[in-house]
Amino acid sequence: MKSIENDKTELGKAHLTYGKLSLEEANVRLKQEGESEFPLSIFPRFIQNTILELYDNGNYNIDYTAVSILTALAGIIGNSYHLRKHIEWIENPSMWVVLVGKSGQNKSAPLKTAFKAVKNQQKQFDKEYEAAVANFDPDAGDKKPIKRKLYSTDPTFEALINMHKQNPNGMILMPDEFKSFILNLIGYSGTSKQSQFLSIWDGAPISLDRKEVESSSLSMPCVSIIGSIQDDVIASFKAKDIKDGFFERILFAIPLKMEKKYIQRKNPDDYMVEKFHTRMKALMDKVYENMGTIELSLSETAEVLFIDEVNKHVKPSNKDATISGILSKLDRYILRFALILEVSNSFFEGQPIKHITMDSMKKAIMLKDYFYVNALKLNNMVLNVYEDNSKEGKVLQVIKKIGKKEFTNKEFIQMADHMGIAKESYAYQLLSNTKLAHKVQKGVYETEILN
Structure with a gap:
């Protein structure tokens, strides 16, 4: 043979x-x-097969599908399981994720597939609510029906907290326009909203006490967020970052190839995809059997592996503030990844869930490495597109050539064009997002770099 x-x-x-x-x-x-660096081996075989089937025959990007499924698992598990590192360090499984790519790169289809079980369950909850409202009789002493939400697209912060109270296991945010969602947080009036979301990421108790809204509190927030955005847009937002750790809390899925794919004539295998949806639904049903919170601890071998990995981050963090910000959040995400993988993989493989095993920790570290590389990619996008912090950056070259502390946007655009650096629209974009100059009045900017 x-x-x-x-x-x-x-x-x-x-x-x-x-x-x-x-x-x-x-x-x-x-x-x-050459297509993806996502560690597919973290998933059970049926999920790996589904991702590759959708890639082969459905025009799905591997990174987008894999990261979307991971986030869906996090959202489903929610507050049903937490990981306790020690008495003061507890992690829930929430994830904040952005799929980054070019326009037309089919970012929405993987999201739709990954969260189909969640959305189908939401439809069932909606039907139950409508039936309860139709049969509601306040004169008979009936309790007012409660509308239970698993996910939302664009709630106010107050609405998010109130929806979460009706669904203590957690919420999933899937903004239709992720650009608008982030802009609302980091815009001129967004600092307070940003800080509120930072508390949610930390899993810290939330209390709203305002005259214009009913007081509301949440002891264990668990909110996963996922959306998609174009690479140049997220780079422009990152350039405006106020350095409070908001962007360091976001996990970026950035494919090796950001390009549109040809549509395949063959369709994905229906049976394989339906099997995936069925098993995701089964996990959700299991979670909702018990709405309490089970705390898991690290096994001894998992703890040793975790400590060794986090200690490797100390030297690079001490050398670079940007690296430090990224790794400090990824240290916590390692525990969240391990929790998600332990719970979901144990369920799918029919194994009891006792603690976080070394196998789950190994896979969590693989995920950390993947998202760390992508965080660095995003920082490079900021430098390459807006080049604010580069000594040879385009903005710096133009400002030095203008040679004045105060200048107009017209002067900047004309000089950028004269130097062959950028045409009008791109030049204005560079100026609008730079950190090397600030607007003092309409059309007038001031810089400190010439002092």
């Missing part, structure tokens, strides 16, 4: 490329080569 090592098939090539891995594992890596 001909040896598989000499086989010219895809499986044979994968075996030659990746050596001692099983052919199935090697085939997964071969499909991902």
Whole structure:
């Protein structure tokens, strides 16, 4: 019989490329080569197969699908499980995620697929609520029906807290326009809203006491957020970052290739995709059997692995403030990833959930590495597109050439064009987002770099 090592098939090539891995594992890596660096092995086999099927025959990006599914798992688990590192350090599984790409890169389809079970359950809750309202009789002493929400697209902060109170397990935010959502948080009046969301990410108790709204409190907020945005837009927002750690709390899915794909004539396998939805629904049903919170601890081997990994972050953090901000949040995300993977993988594999195992911690660290690389990619986008912090940056070159502490936007645009650096619209975009000059009045900017 001909040896598989000499086989010219895809499986044979994968075996030659990746050596001692099983052919199935090697085939997964071969499909991902040059397309994605997401560690698919963190998932059970049926999820891996679903992601690759959608990639092969559905025009789905591997990163977008994998990260969307991971976030859906986080949203489903919610407050049903927490991880207690020690008496003062408890993590819920919430994730804040942004899918970054070019326009037309099919970012919405993976979100739709990943959250189908959640949205179907929401439809069921809506039907139950409508039936309860139709049968509601206050004269008979009936309690007013409560509308239970699992997710929302664009709530006010007060509405989010009140919806969360009706669904203590947690909320998922999926803004239709993620650009508007972030702009609302970091705009001129967004600082207070931003700080409120920072408290939610931390899982800290929330209390709203205002004259214009009914007082409301939430002891255990657990809110996952996911949306998509174009690369140049998120880079412009990051350039305006007020350095309070908001952007460091966001996990970015940035594919190796940000490009539109050709549509395949073959459709994804219906049975495989439906099996995925069915199993996600089963996990959701299991979570809602018990609306309390179960706290898991790290196994001894998982704790050793976690401490070793976090300690590796100390030196690079001490050398660079930007790196420090990214890694400090990823240290906490490691625990969240481990929690999500332990609960979901144990359920799908029919295993009891006792504590966070070393296997889940290893996979969590793989995820940390993936999101760390993407955080650095985003920082490079800011430098490459807006170049505010680069010594050879376009903004700096233009301002130095103008040679005045105070200048108009017209002078900047004309000089940028004269130097061959940027045409009108791009030049104005550079100026609008730079940190090297600030607007003192309409059309007039001031800089300190010439002092």
